[in-house]
Amino acid sequence: MTIxxxxxxxxxGAGALTWGLSANAPALFAAGKPKVVIxxxxxxxxxxxxYIAKDAKGALDxxxxxxxxxxxxxxxxNLYLGGLRDYESIGHTYEQLATVxxxxxxxxxxxxxxRDKKQVRLASxxxxxxxxxxxxxxxxxxxxxxxxxxxxxxxxxxxxxxSGTEVALLKHQVENMKQGGTFVFVPPPNPYRCPPGPYExxxxxxxxxxxxxxxxxxxxxxxxxxxxxxxLFQDGWERHYPGMIEWISPDIHGGIKGVDAExxxxxxxFDTFKADAASVIPxxxxxxxxxxxxxxxxxxxxxxxxxxxxxxxDENVHIIxxxxxxxxxxxSGFAANxxxxxxxxxxxxxxxxxxAFPARYANTCWSLIATNDGxxxxxxxxxxxxxxxxxxxxxxxxxxxxDLRKQTYEESVGWYDGITKDIFG
Amino acid sequence: xxxxxxxxxxIWAASxxxxxxxxxxxxxxxxxxxxxxxxxxxxxCVTCHQLSGASNGIPPIVGWDTTSFFQVMDTYRQKARxxxxxxxxxxxxxxxxxxxxAAFFATIEPxxx
Numbered sequence: 395m396t397i398x399x400x401x402x403x404x405x406x407g408a409g410a411l412t413w414g415l416s417a418n419a420p421a422l423f424a425a426g427k428p429k430v431v432i433x434x435x436x437x438x439x440x441x442x443x444x445y446i447a448k449d450a451k452g453a454l455d456x457x458x459x460x461x462x463x464x465x466x467x468x469x470x471x472n473l474y475l476g477g478l479r480d481y482e483s484i485g486h487t488y489e490q491l492a493t494v495x496x497x498x499x500x501x502x503x504x505x506x507x508x509r510d511k512k513q514v515r516l517a518s519x520x521x522x523x524x525x526x527x528x529x530x531x532x533x534x535x536x537x538x539x540x541x542x543x544x545x546x547x548x549x550x551x552x553x554x555x556x557s558g559t560e561v562a563l564l565k566h567q568v569e570n571m572k573q574g575g576t577f578v579f580v581p582p583p584n585p586y587r588c589p590p591g592p593y594e595x596x597x598x599x600x601x602x603x604x605x606x607x608x609x610x611x612x613x614x615x616x617x618x619x620x621x622x623x624x625x626l627f628q629d630g631w632e633r634h635y636p637g638m639i640e641w642i643s644p645d646i647h648g649g650i651k652g653v654d655a656e657x658x659x660x661x662x663x664f665d666t667f668k669a670d671a672a673s674v675i676p677x678x679x680x681x682x683x684x685x686x687x688x689x690x691x692x693x694x695x696x697x698x699x700x701x702x703x704x705x706x707x708d709e710n711v712h713i714i715x716x717x718x719x720x721x722x723x724x725x726s727g728f729a730a731n732x733x734x735x736x737x738x739x740x741x742x743x744x745x746x747x748x749x750a751f752p753a754r755y756a757n758t759c760w761s762l763i764a765t766n767d768g769x770x771x772x773x774x775x776x777x778x779x780x781x782x783x784x785x786x787x788x789x790x791x792x793x794x795x796x797d798l799r800k801q802t803y804e805e806s807v808g809w810y811d812g813i814t815k816d817i818f819g
Numbered sequence: 820x821x822x823x824x825x826x827x828x829x830i831w832a833a834s835x836x837x838x839x840x841x842x843x844x845x846x847x848x849x850x851x852x853x854x855x856x857x858x859x860x861x862x863x864c865v866t867c868h869q870l871s872g873a874s875n876g877i878p879p880i881v882g883w884d885t886t887s888f889f890q891v892m893d894t895y896r897q898k899a900r901x902x903x904x905x906x907x908x909x910x911x912x913x914x915x916x917x918x919x920x921a922a923f924f925a926t927i928e929p930x931x932x
Binding site: 815 | 904
């Protein structure tokens with residue numbers, strides 16, 4: 395079944411809430427208009443939907459498929475964990491996309507993509523036809539990459555790497571850990587969503603312990619010998635949380651051999667570590683729909699054309715955000731937002747008479763080490779012949795003044811306000 | 820090694836380079852930037868700087884006169900003004916890019932919401 399006007403009511407009745415019925419919104423699936431379908435309403439997908447709808451000015455039908463009615467950002471979820479933001483401050487709805495920009499937001503799961511027929515099958519059983527498809531499914535977790543880890547085990551050892559209620563669970567476990575206990579943390583191997591994120595998480599957990607559980611310890615069993623902003627984080631940990639955090643390189647622990655979520659242990663080649671609370675972030679891959687659609691390669695991620703974010707497998711499909719292989723660009727909300735704009739421009743140029751300019755990309759990742767101690771890393775990028783290439787880059791330095799660190803944190807707060815308006819309207 | 824067989828393409832390529840250089844020079848010398856190009860480039864700015872002119876740790880950049888906008892961005896480009904992120908972004912922008920951005924942002928009235 396292909397979605398058209400006749401079928402819309404039955405789909406909505408089946409539980410797929412569809413926006414786009416306001417006076418400002420263009421008619422749903424009007425005859426003759428090219429259709430752009432976007433799978434995933436995160437930083438990449440929602441930005442693409444907004445920019446295509448905004449700039450096409452009614453010339454395209456834009457359909458955003460996203461199961462959640464409210465999206466909780468991964469970025470700044472660490473600040474919620476650390477008690478510096480409230481939970482609802484990182485939640486965003488799709489109402490502005492629908493009512494202001496006329497995006498048809500379909501709250502359903504994309505189950506499969508038939509690239510020959512150019513249609514997406516929803517969990518409700520409906521098919522949505524497209525002229526161009528944008529796939530922005532984010533990440534999925536490879537639970538099996540850590541022996542003993544599973545969806546069930548993540549109740550006791552939350553990964554909390556997709557924001558939302560998982561972070562609330564982790565926060566509860568951190569805040570209720572026994573006095574003087576040990577928190578064991580296993581960060582993910584490369585490549586993964588938000589390279590500095592695990593280390594900002596350690597900082598925010600230490601921030602809680604410093605106030606509520608000052609004799610607690612944090613043991614970090616890292617599968618990587620080095621990590622993003624390492625010098626900045628380790629300098630900050632020594633200044634703010636002396637003696638609390640022990641980061642152990644795989645050169646020392648010899649590798650993660652497995653976890654036992656009932657016994658609350660993490661075993662390495664070197665030793666078995668007993669945890670009073672724990673977080674384990676396994677290896678990652680592109681969101682499952684990308685593989686089901688045949689858009690991934692052997693790495694589990696999606697190769698792309700760097701100029702347009704088009705899939706290397708299918709020119710009618712664009713892949714943006716964490717699921718894509720964007721070479722030097724990290725898997726971040728900022729990067730996804732940036733890539734979405736190039737993809738949106740390419741889609742409008744392909745389906746309307748819109749002008750296309752050469753792609754440009756940018757990213758900045760802010761991290762908070764302690765109250766008012768912010769650091770950042772970032773770069774600008776261009777589309778090279780085979781991959782996205784950096785053009786200029788920067789990183790904060792150790793020894794910066796307190797005023798500059800405070801200013802960097804305040805800048806990150808302003809960025810959060812700006813990017814969430816840019817994504818969700 | 821360039822042979823007779825290669826001279827044709829080589830001359831063509833050289834003339835294209837000269838043409839591109841002249842084109843870039845003329846564009847850079849224009850006082851008014853291309854608003855459509857500026858709007859495209861601005862999409863990377865508004866990730867942080869809100870189009871409404873609202874500011875909360877990140878300064879507003881809409882509604883400026885074009886000369887001030889160019890001067891501030893050029894100062895970042897020369898690293899004579901502090902902020903590593905802005906220095907990095909400005910370093911990736913040509914005169915033509917900055918003029919286009921200035922022309923676009925000058926058309927936006929701040930609403931502050």
